Amino acid sequence: MEKYILSIDQGTTSSRAIIYDKKGREVSKSQEEFKQIYPRAGWVEHNPEDIWRSVIDVIQESIKRAEVKPGDIAAIGITNQRETTLIWDKNTGKPVYNAIVWQCRRSTNICQRLKEQGLEDKFKQKTGLLLDPYFSGTKIKWIFDNVSGVKERAAKGELLFGTIDSWLIWRLTAGRIHVTDYTNASRTLIYNIHDLGWDSELLAILDIPESILPEVKANSEVYGLTSADVFFGAEVPIAGIAGDQQAASFGQCCYQEGMTKITYGTGGFMLMNTGERAVKSEKGLLTTIAWGINGKIEYALEGSIFIAGAAVQWLRDEMKIIDDSTDSQYFAEKVLDTAGVYVVPAFTGMGAPYWEPDARGIIVGLSRGSNKNHLIRATLESLAYQSKDVIDAMLGDSSVSLKDIKVDGGASANDFLMQFLADITATCVERPINTETTSTGASFLAGLAVGYWTDRQEIMHLREIDKKFKPHIDDKKRKSLYQGWQKAVKAALNWSI
Numbered sequence: 001m002e003k004y005i006l007s008i009d010q011g012t013t014s015s016r017a018i019i020y021d022k023k024g025r026e027v028s029k030s031q032e033e034f035k036q037i038y039p040r041a042g043w044v045e046h047n048p049e050d051i052w053r054s055v056i057d058v059i060q061e062s063i064k065r066a067e068v069k070p071g072d073i074a075a076i077g078i079t080n081q082r083e084t085t086l087i088w089d090k091n092t093g094k095p096v097y098n099a100i101v102w103q104c105r106r107s108t109n110i111c112q113r114l115k116e117q118g119l120e121d122k123f124k125q126k127t128g129l130l131l132d133p134y135f136s137g138t139k140i141k142w143i144f145d146n147v148s149g150v151k152e153r154a155a156k157g158e159l160l161f162g163t164i165d166s167w168l169i170w171r172l173t174a175g176r177i178h179v180t181d182y183t184n185a186s187r188t189l190i191y192n193i194h195d196l197g198w199d200s201e202l203l204a205i206l207d208i209p210e211s212i213l214p215e216v217k218a219n220s221e222v223y224g225l226t227s228a229d230v231f232f233g234a235e236v237p238i239a240g241i242a243g244d245q246q247a248a249s250f251g252q253c254c255y256q257e258g259m260t261k262i263t264y265g266t267g268g269f270m271l272m273n274t275g276e277r278a279v280k281s282e283k284g285l286l287t288t289i290a291w292g293i294n295g296k297i298e299y300a301l302e303g304s305i306f307i308a309g310a311a312v313q314w315l316r317d318e319m320k321i322i323d324d325s326t327d328s329q330y331f332a333e334k335v336l337d338t339a340g341v342y343v344v345p346a347f348t349g350m351g352a353p354y355w356e357p358d359a360r361g362i363i364v365g366l367s368r369g370s371n372k373n374h375l376i377r378a379t380l381e382s383l384a385y386q387s388k389d390v391i392d393a394m395l396g397d398s399s400v401s402l403k404d405i406k407v408d409g410g411a412s413a414n415d416f417l418m419q420f421l422a423d424i425t426a427t428c429v430e431r432p433i434n435t436e437t438t439s440t441g442a443s444f445l446a447g448l449a450v451g452y453w454t455d456r457q458e459i460m461h462l463r464e465i466d467k468k469f470k471p472h473i474d475d476k477k478r479k480s481l482y483q484g485w486q487k488a489v490k491a492a493l494n495w496s497i
């Protein structure tokens, strides 16, 4: 009987389940959005039960749509929004607080205090990360400091911490398995990416007990079986885990040093494979684990852009000047340029390479003739300009030249944006037919672990290219457009001062 791989992609705004066949083709897909909770300006939470329910729903629906049985699934791969932080009771399985989402800025003051104590370099050295509220460590500390009883219960050994991968595996195995993987661990601010272990010195600084932490595993191996009670009567191996951006890199087959992808979802995340070298960034990028398989760790440089597709959602939901994200291309192409308008969508501060949590969004360069098309075009262009900021930093850090960029994620469907990205970065942009590379990557990791696919060579043949975008504009124009962007960014960064 034919077997399949199930990939669970638990993202920031929705959960997806995709079933793949041996050719790496999608047999069925199900997606469900869940509630975003904004208790205060700059705070973002998810209800962990909403996440769990949405995941179970999409698994069930994808199995139904594929017309397969749960037992026909050879292995499950899990990929997830990274850094989002959750603590739960190991006996009852109940969370002690909502999940604090990666976008949440509530631990800005904790980061500030650590910086004032001169600790930034220590954290950077060991974890490859910066003291920004983005990462899990200071979110855990916030829960310990602010949620009544958590410290005491953790001291008694009653509580567990996990990113969303750990939470899902704990639930799928009916509370038997508490694990995470190298990539998710490498985003917590408490994991030493060189020694490959939870770092006792950093744990002491943040006052986090090691007993709450999951065991860190490789990205492609069998972690355990689903509980039949939970997984619709079947015990299926969970065999791949990776944070969503690393999974996308794996799905894009960025297997060699210098290979680079950008995923344009809610945020935009650029990862460059740096092979077995953990390159320390001097330009505001993160050093992170790309994956660790069969005892070999590969690293990546990452540029994290907090607002990408979310800026297009803002045009739709708040500005109400488009009905659908796809309309943005139509309106952007109605004008020849933005007529000098720039939008910097620093709605939740700015990530790489600036790392300024207090920056705020701005629109500049308005004149009497500025209209909605200019605003829409400038918003789309902002995704490409932010990518150029990150690419320039990456080239400065890595001493490799960039032949092309592989793109994926929702907004990569926008041809106008992809062409502008090629133009402004002077780099060829390559879009695969399958832009769900995050899910695909997780399915590859799981499939490799159980022998569904043999090796990366086999997998590379499954990737098909849809379109290549070549740079067209000349250097002079590129330079002058980018200078305008740099001025606009300066204004956004200075806004809070």
Ligand SMILES: Nc1ncnc2c1ncn2[C@@H]1O[C@H](COP(=O)(O)OP(=O)(O)O)[C@@H](O)[C@H]1O
Pocket: 011, 012, 013, 014, 264, 265, 266, 267, 308, 309, 310, 311, 312, 313, 325, 326, 327, 328, 329, 409, 410, 411, 412, 413, 414
């Ligand atoms: N044609 C398009 N042009 C521009 N943005 C788009 C387009 N289609 C989708 N998007 C944006 O892509 C995002 C959704 O992409 P997706 O990869 O599903 O994100 P996530 O995994 O973060 O939820 C949304 O923010 C949406 O506004």
Ligand SMILES: O=P(O)(O)OC[C@H](O)CO
Pocket: 010, 011, 012, 013, 080, 081, 082, 083, 102, 243, 244, 245, 265, 266, 267
């Ligand atoms: O859920 P996404 O696709 O927006 O990805 C979120 C990232 O993993 C955050 O680091």
